[in-house]
Amino acid sequence: MAASLLRSSPFIFTQQQPNTRAVNNGPKFFTIKATISSDKPVETTPATKHRRPADESIREEAHRRSFSEHNKFSAKYVPFNAEPACTESYSLDEIVYRSRSGGLLDVQHDIEALKEFDGNYWKSLFDSRVGKTTWPYGSGVWSKKEWVLPEIDSDDIVSAFEGNSNMFWAERFGKQHLGMNDLWVKHCGISHTGSFKDLGMTVLVSQVNRLRKMNRPVVGVGCASTGDTSAALSAYCASAGIPSIVFLPANKISMAQLVQPIANGAFVLSLDTDFDGCMQLVREVTAELPIYLANSLNSLRLEGQKTAAIEILQQFNWEVPDWVIVPGGNLGNIYAFYKGFHMCKELGLVDRIPRLVCAQSANANPLYLHYKSGWSDFSPVKAKTTFASAIQIGDPVSIDRAVYALKNSNGIVEEATEEELMDAMAQADATGMFICPHTGVALTALVKLRNSGVIRATDRTVVVSTAHGLKFTQSKIDYHSKAIPEMACRLANPPVNVKADFGSVMDVLKKYLLSKDLDSKQVSHLVAMKRIFRYLKHNLDIGFWYPNVDDFELTSYSDSDYGGCKRDYKPTSTGCQFFGKRLVTWKCKKQMSEFYFYL
Ligand SMILES: N[C@@H](CCOP(=O)(O)O)C(=O)O
DSSP states (O other): OHHHHHHHHHHHEEEEEOOOOOOOOOOOOOEEEEETTSSSOOOSSSGOOOOOOOOOHHHHHHHHHHOOOOOOOOOEEEETTTTOOOOOOTTTTTOOOTTSSOEEEEEOHHHHHHSSSSSHHHHHHHHHHHOOOOOTSTTTTTHHHHHTTTTOOOGOOOOOOOOOEEEEOHHIHHHHHIOOOOEEETTSSSSSSTTTTHHHHHHHHHHHHHHHHHSSSSSSEEEOOSSHHHHHHHHHHHHHTTTTEEETTTOOOHHEEEEEEHTTEEEEEESOOOOHHHHHHHHHHHHHHHSOOOOOTTTTHHHHHHHHHHHHHHTTTTOSSSSEEOOOOHHHHHHHHHHHHHHHHHSSSSSSOOEEEEEEEETTTHHHHHHHTOOOOOOOOOOOOOOOGOOSSSSTTTTTHHHHHHHHHOOOOEEEEEHHHHHHHHHHTTTTTOHHHHHHHHHHHHHHHHHHTTSOOTTTEEEEBBBBGGGHHHHHHHHHTTTTTTTOOTOOOOOOOOOSSSSHHHHHHHHHHHHTSOOOOHHHHHHHHHHHHHHHHHHTTTOOOOOOOOOOOOOEEEEETTOOOOOTTTEEEEEEEHHHHHHHHEEEEHHHHHHHHHH
């Protein structure tokens, strides 16, 4: 249908080859340029602005274009970190989460095919797609489609144009608290469902969409979650009309996170266990039922999440930061960052990768303990309650991936106590952020590494903020109302109850302003001056009344009466001024100096 519309359209579509290509025999990436054919009348209505036939959606347009795209890139599942001689592999269209030996899988791209294009080609291609609405490249994830899921038809993609997240310069936090001038926060929480999980979920749900179109046995998609994964899964599934089932630990996730899958129509199971218990159950269930597993045990997710690392490089104009700090729970994300950076190095976009830091809550710190033991035998822990609830995980499924990422990036693991992470969150919020507690964990790691001199004042450092602070308001309320047992909450900023009258409000405000680092004279002079103005404003009826007259003559009289005072013979000088016929000022003063003269 689209083709016949195209024939009847007044537009002629031409392919534009990018001039950045390194070789001539690679895939064709082109933009569609619309021109008006000369044998049709030129329309002047806004309809002529369409770059595609008016009744064609951007998805249909992408579908039509993909027929003419010759795609030579591919990817497959292989056992994670396998020996080079290993030949085990699976098509991405297979439903498989584990290798034959029960180990993790990884998505392996045909690097040789990607290498046919040089680093500059990829940089230009990725840069050219940022901030557009072209399906699906307007997404920060799908703008790197060739490196993510190269073989998926754009028509099968389920996307909310996720990614392209803000990375901002944390100027005040950096300068004031750390003496740093190059501190950045990559805010992955400014996203469709408020966390970085959207990056991986668009990939996983798109692949499920494809599998269902291929009539593969996938009735629904399921995950265990501490909140963010379930929110992302349910949103993307709802968008594609795919049933989602989420396994949540009862009373262990925030209200905002719980309401997300509920609102998106997921089948929500609230289970009387912790995340690790939910994870165990969902693995057993997905082995039995035609429910596709959406946790990051499924390596497809990491293909999307790795694009955040590529984006960081892109946002620094392809300069490599010194450090990237990532909070860690189930530990897929630290590997995703490693993989994104590593691919950029391998394909010639950059010449090195940053050092990675994984930050854990001290109440759920199996990776930290493993790191501290010199990577000796790993033991899961029983995760204790933490304000960083999204990373309250004791038996992370991606432990091997995380260790690999840290070892290969000269990485470090740090931990944060409850008090440290909550203070860091409050401190960051007080500099204008509104971060989640997990970002508080990452900032604590930064503070510790900065204090020990490992991270230097001038090191370019990126802290990854994983979720939006608005999902975690209860933790902030508890902190600022000093309602946390055994925590000083030293940066609490509770609201001040004050009587609703002017005097009471003024009193508390004066106290507040004087407590600030302002010059106290400045405050008291300002208050005195304001009081005078207020007096004048409220007493306009007191004083002299001067009617409006035409006579604007100013006349001044003065007189000196030498020794005029009968009692002390002091000279007295007087004077008065008239404005028109009205007296405006007068003066009468005994002169001390002349008094001495007459002695
Ligand atoms: N923090 C996660 C826990 C699950 O991790 P995943 O990497 O398997 O999705 C969440 O938000 O649920």
